[in-house]
Amino acid sequence: MSILDQITELRFREEPFVLATVVAYKSPQSAKPGAKAIIKSDGTSIGWVGGGCVQPIVLREAKKVLETGKPKLLSISPESTHEDWKGVESYRMTCEGGGSLEIYLEPVLPKPELLIVGRSPVAQIVSELGKLLDFKVCLADPEASKEQFSDVDLILTDLSMIRNHINNETFVVVATMGNGDEEGLQAVAGSAPRYLGLVASEKKAKSLFEYLRNKGVTDEEIARIKCPAGLELGGETMPEIALSVMAEITRVRREKSEPSSRSVTLPVMQGVAPAEGSDTAPLEAKDPICGMAVDMLNARYTSRVDKKTFYFCCLRCKEKFDHPQISQIT
8 A cells, every 4th residue: 555545544544643754865865855654643654764863763753743733844964954943853863874864744633623512603603614724523412404504524413422522632612502501511511622612691601500510510620611612802793702712712722732731751861771760761762872862662772781771773883882992993
């Protein structure tokens, strides 16, 4: 199966991945412009954009690209380049084979899901704006029809199925507006989507929240519900209210997540593993010979000296470390 066929299949399955493409090279690198590779979220790759010290850099940076959702250009060269450029990550080429590569990493992510509860005029406009803003739109209401919501991706008429479509990346808007408020709000209360908003006045929300409390929903769970949903734009008409809701969702969608909430940055050891029993657990070590970052979990070349483990990118670096006198002679 070709790379293009693999891309089509992964997108059909809505599986996130990074497409790595070589855009420039300097001999003697073997990967040429146009060469492509797919890096999946589990770290496995399909295709070829370079080996040696290039591959671990690409895999490591692809993981970051998946976490942030932002593309970047990798510049791997013996000389420092693009140091003051935004969107470019520069690495020193440590392989003795030499050459340079520039590789573009592009995240291919499933569309974020927008779940709308209700079939009010605001719900209808929010669904239209959601499609325009490239969301996967799901609408839930017992009386919703495809005729009324022809552009949505999925209609749920059974409210008990709603929670199957909510995860920590879902955007949820309850826009029942007087038609099934209690049922719609109860169907999502207690869930933890990325955004949960209620289109209602503060007075109406107060009575609805009291209803939820009587049904066993905690104050902490109620506090997750943003009401009134949307940015304060001073809107009065239905389209203006829908616009404010999607403006707030767009802001949340584009916010930079705190590093601690998405990933943990672990220390890089200088070629040596932490002492046994230590609480520090880095995933990378630096090759003491060439300075390349080495994945400790998958390192093929290691040496044990005085109860310390050193990690190497290749056999040549390991032999230089193990036999420094011989390497100086040769």
